[in-house]
Amino acid sequence: MVQIAAITSASFGAPDWVMKMIIVTLVIGFPVAIVLAWAFEMTPDGVRPTEAIPSDESIASQTGRKLDWAILVGLLVVGGLLAFGEFIRPAPSTETLSEISPEAMAQATESTESDLTSIGPSESDHQSTQSIAVLPFEDYSAEKDQDYFAKGISEELLNVLARIRGLRVASRTSAFAFGGQNKSVQEISDALKVSHILDGSVRKSGETLRISAQLIETTNDNQIWSATYDRPLTAKNIFDVQDEIATAIVEELKGRLTFTPEGETGRTVSLEAYELYLKAREQSNQRLPAPLLASIGDFEEVITLDPKFSHAYSGLADSYMLAFAYGALPRETAKTEARKNIDRALVLSPSSAETLTSAAMYDHMFSESPDSQAAIDYALKAVAANPNYSVAFHRLGQAYAKKGDYEKSLKAFEQARTLDPLSASILNNIARIQRLTGDWKAAKATTLDNIKWNPEQPAGHIALSVFYFYEGDFLNSFLSAKEGQALNPNDPTPPIILKEIFIKAKLFDQALAMENSADTQAVIAFEQGDFEAARASLPKMQDLTQKAYLAFLLKDYERAATAYDKVITEKSYNALKADTDNLVDFANISFVFGKLGLPKSTPYRSRLTDYFGHQSAYDFDQLNQLWAGAVFKASGKTPTDALSWIDRMISLGQADNMLEGPAFDSLRTAPEFVAYQARMSENRSSLNTVIKAKLADPEPNWVKVD
Known part of the structure; x- marks a missing residue:
């Protein structure tokens, strides 16, 4: 009866209490049935006390045989129901990453996305x-x-x-x-x-x-x-x-906790495969190039041992994507291999939080469109599948950030942090979103907290280097970048930061050692006063933003406008408000288009007006804010308004060639501006001296560059 009730109640969607009541009733009735069966016997004349029936008149043996047949028939019914249950059970999903329709994903996540805070742990969960x-x-x-x-x-x-x-x-x-x-x-x-x-x-x-x-x-x-x-x-x-x-x-x-042991989904019966899987995952968790490449080989061997072990496929896909992110594999290799393994994982375990999170990571990392919804949809499904899985919230935060929805992004990252408060990657992302939303103080505090808990992880040191750079503290930016580079020599960010610092310090050989490209050569030519060489290099430059800026400095406004048009399309600038990451571009775009008398200068100037409002230069602490503000004010009706912005920027330690730009042509003869140029030159000279001293006495762990 319990077996039949279990099957039929599941088929009819009965609530849990129905099955519990059946079991309780049977447990209570069982001893009663035993007593009645011992004390009474069913006869053709009805129910009579057993002791009142002579032994030669008892039909208990006949009743027993009938019960045997009844039990046999009951077992056949149970077997039939089990077989029917297997027959009508839905087949495993064959949807792959490329086949799940946006409509289906939207329907699956409609209620989930509406209230993100209701999914994961709340603030009160801390206590x-x-x-x-x-x-x-x-x-x-x-x-x-x-x-x-x-x-x-x-x-x-x-x-x-x-x-x-x-x-x-x-x-x-x-x-x-x-x-x-x-x-x-x-x-x-x-x-x-x-x-x-x-x-x-x-x-x-x-x-x-x-x-x-x-x-x-x-x-x-x-x-x-x-x-x-x-x-x-x-x-x-x-x-x-x-x-x-x-x-x-x-x-x-106790409390309101429930646990249902996991079935075979996502698990393996092979001990050898399981042990190797644990080893591969431990290597992948190190987030460093060599261990990541080793994990790829081990995951592939796990799959050879057990081709139906779904977590091995999602783990392998993650390792490929992380290997690309940490500079160990080219983009196309990682993209192709990750896609193949995620597709297989979705077939084997379509509802697994790990599988869905890998799919979200793939779309975030490789989707060409910043408006792609797939990463958000996959991450939301992963969160719903396992609200304790911090990586799902992490990928959700990344997906929202890619779409420019920083409010939801920060909320998702904070949920991830509640579950994983010391994660270097989560803390790094929170700091990035805090910076993008203008909360510079909180962002830097989060980064310092990251380094406190994860001193051996490069992410915190590299992020701190960026903070110092934008604050004009180029020495500490240099030291933090070198520390991050020592922890992961393959990370692409430290060389970019170091190259910029070397150019500011007029250490051009060291800058070329970081990146000997046409772009770097063109910028150095301009720095050295060889404007013809810089102009001749413009067609060879690959970085559109750098190309547009150099053309702007050279007063080649037509070429600058053409390059900025491409930058606008590439970065979807027409759809974005001004923020700390795009301010300098917006100011330059407004200036260049304005010089050419193009009306598309107006919306960018309007966004800058909204961003700066009635604030003064001393309300800002970042060089890119001050730089953009100086260009914005210099190209306005009263160019002298730019002087306080230049003063603030130089006082924070800026060492750059920006004052050579055409935005300040109307100020060149002003005594204050002449004094600012001298102070800027002093900053560059001082930076040159201190960086050369550090290079002459390097730390033991620094990456040596010939």
Whole structure:
């Protein structure tokens, strides 16, 4: 009866309480049925007490045979229902990344996107008694060579716990940051905002596996649960132990928590494939070129061992995309291979948060259109599938940022931060959005927090270098860029920053060592006063923005306008408001088009007017804001309004050739402007001296450039 009820209730969509009531009724009725069956017998004359029937008149044996047939028929019915259930079960989705229609995605995410805050953890969850961090388990194997396996078990267990509704789980990056640090329970709790900590150990010995775990309540440092599991070493046993630990934690924490052990979806039955998968994922998590390339080879071997292991495909796709992002693979290779593996993962596990997040990352990274909705739709589906999965919120934040919706982007990133408060990548993205929305102070504080928790990650140092650069602190920008470059020599950003600093310091050989391109050669020619060589280099330049700016400096307004028209199309400037990243371009575009008497100068000047409003130069702290403001004011009705903006910029340390630009031609004879040119020259000379001194006495870890 329970078997039949389970099948039929699922088919008719009955609520959970129906099945519970059936089971309770059967449990209560079972002893009654036993007593009645013992005390009475069904006869042709009706129900009579057993003791009143002579033994030679009993028909119990006949009734038993009838019951045997009834049971047999019942089993056949159950078997038929099971077969029918398998027959009518929907087939696995065959939708691929290229086949899911925008309409279908929009329908699936319509209610989800409307209220992002209702999906993930709320601010009050920080203080929730139902929150947990899983620290990396220790390797207790005799050879101490199973660290990746122990960490992998911890991460898998974390992923299992993340599926428990009502439990906030700190993400891997933040929790694992405390591995081997001997931090107190209180210190970990304060950093991760969790009320419970799970840690333990893993020992592999031959064909035997031992997993020990303990649950600690952070408010009083008490161990409230512990267990040790000794099992034969098989993939199934590993998953069973993970599910048993999760079930035990649900029982200990109680409250409104529910946990349903995961089926075979996303898992593998091959122990060899599983162990190699853990190793590959550990390498991918390092976010560095060599480990990322190694993870690609290991993921591919995992797929050879188990072609139906869906998480291996999404993991492989992620490694390809990250390898491109961190400078280890060319774009087209990463794009082609990632697409192929995401398509396969979507077929095998279309509802997996990991698979959907990989698909979101792909569209964000490789979609040519800034208006693409696919990345947002995939990320929203991933969030709905697992609201504890910080990476899904991370990709959602990136997707919104690409569309220019910074408010939703920051909200998504903050949700990711709630789950993974120490993640270098999440903190870096939050700082970037804070900067784009004009909250410079908060952005820099977030970046410094990032470096505090992730000193070995290049992202924070590189971001800090950008902040220093825009503040005019070129020495600290140089030092931070060198630190970031030392941590990841393949990252493309530090050489760009260093090249710009070398040009400002008139260290042209060092700039060419960073990038010996036609663009750099043209800029250096202008810096050296060889205007004819600079003009001759214009057709060879590849960077449209740099080409347009150099043509602007050379007063070649026709060529500058042509290049800026392409920049406007490439960066969708006509659809954007002025912000810290596009201000300089907007000011130059307004000036160039105005010089040519083109009406399309007007909307850009209008946006700059809206941005600067009635604020003075001393209301701004970034060089690009001041630079754009100076050009904007110099090309207005009273060019002398630009002088205070130039003064503010030079006082912050600007060292540049910008005063040579045509926007300031009407100010050249003004005594104040002549004084500003002298101060700018002093800034450049000072920067030259200090950078040369640092290059002569480099730090041991600096990347050496010949």
